[in-house]
Amino acid sequence: MKLKTFTVSEVNEYINKLLRGDIILRNLNVEGEISNFKLHSSGHMYFSIKDDNSRLRCVMFRGQSRLLKFLPEEGMKVIVKGYVALYERDGQYQLYIQEMQPAGIGALYLAYEQLKEKLEREGLFYESTKKPLPFLPERIGVVTSPTGAAIRDIISVINRRNPNVEIIIYPVLVQGTESKEQIVEAIDYFNKNNYVDVIIVGRGGGSIEELWSFNEEVVARSIFSSKIPIVSAVGHETDFTIADFVADMRAATPSAAAELVIPSLKDLEYTLGSLEKRIVNAMENILVQKENRLNQLSKSHVFYRPYDSINQYKQQIDWLREKMYKEIEKIFIIQREKCQGLTNNLLGLSPNSVLNRGFGIVKGKENNYISSIANLSKGDKLEVILKDGIIKCIIEDIKEGGVEDGK
Secondary structure, eight states, rough: OOOOOOHHHHHHHHHHHHHHOOOOTTTTEEEEEEEEEEEESSSEEEEEEEEEEEEEEEEEEEHHTTSSSSSSOTOOOOEEEEEEEEETTTEEEEEEEEEEEETTOHHHHHHHHHHHHHHHHHHTTGGGOOOOOOOOSSSEEEEEEESSSSHHHHHHHHHHHTTTEEEEEEEOSSSSHHHHHHHHHHHHHHHHTTOEEEEEEEOOOOTTTTGGGGOOHHHHHHHHSSSSOEEEEEEEETTOHHHHHSSEEEOOEEEEHHHSSSHHHHHHHHHHHHHHHHHHHHHHHHHHHHHHHHHHTTTSHHHHOHHHHHHHHHHHHHHHHHHHHHHHHHHHHHHHHHHHHHHHHHHHHHHHHHHHOOOOEEOOGGBOOOOOOGGGOOEEEEEEEEEEEEEEEOOOOOOOOOGGGGG
């Protein structure tokens, strides 16, 4: 009997039909550790799951992977559900995953922890980014379900604390696949219209699945980007969502949020009354102190005879003026005596002064003044200037020697 010859494609196709038709392989759960994880730009996930002895190739297409609440990571232990089939081009069988969840931990809880860690690293939880709530808002925006107990509690508390405040409700779904988009649209609406002073975002309590809309990344980023302060009021006091960490303030319940955003009118009136009394008492004390001081001043000598001090200062000014004039006169006398002495010295050095003392001035030929015999000769003509006239002379003889020689 001659065997039929098959092509490779025919063999792979046949094996694939066998695998797909197997009652176990077409719907099974497998537990293992993720290895060689790769998230393709198409959204498809390619990886293997392994145990201590074996490895199984897996693929999870975008249609299923986008429904995951968490992001698979290398080394994560998971339980996957799917079917085994052959990838005919490569001749390799692999597990086509339709569902996946972490082993030993809930998928939602893991997704919550992953997103919380991611946003915290980015700084979305920093206290420095929190906006202060307005002290006395005129309009309050509320993003919640229009039929739940949360909206009734918020309206009741606000109206009780201050009925003059306007409440603007933007109704949204607070759970389900469409809720996150509606919550983001509501926050964007209030920011674009800038119509309210503060926003309350929240709902009543529930399971982690029911509260999940407030753990979505798009909701967290919308709250963080809001220019209007946002108070997160999700669930009960023990419930914490990502929205609570990102919001400018977290309220334990919707009722607590209403109390946070608007002060009680009665409390304000009481506070204003107390402040008014304190101001009145302070002013009265100041007036009493000033009155006592005025009474003391009215009894003083300066108050009822103010010109006495002025007259004393006038008298002191006169005394100082007279003293100043005397000092100036002394300076003038001293300086005048100094000037006179300098004048006498100058007069003593004057040629006329020398002539008056019996001395004469000798001039030679060419009208040069003669101070030495060095340039004189016998027979030279001289002029001797005296105080009352001039004598013309001829030198008969020249002798050396100075006045100090006594010759």
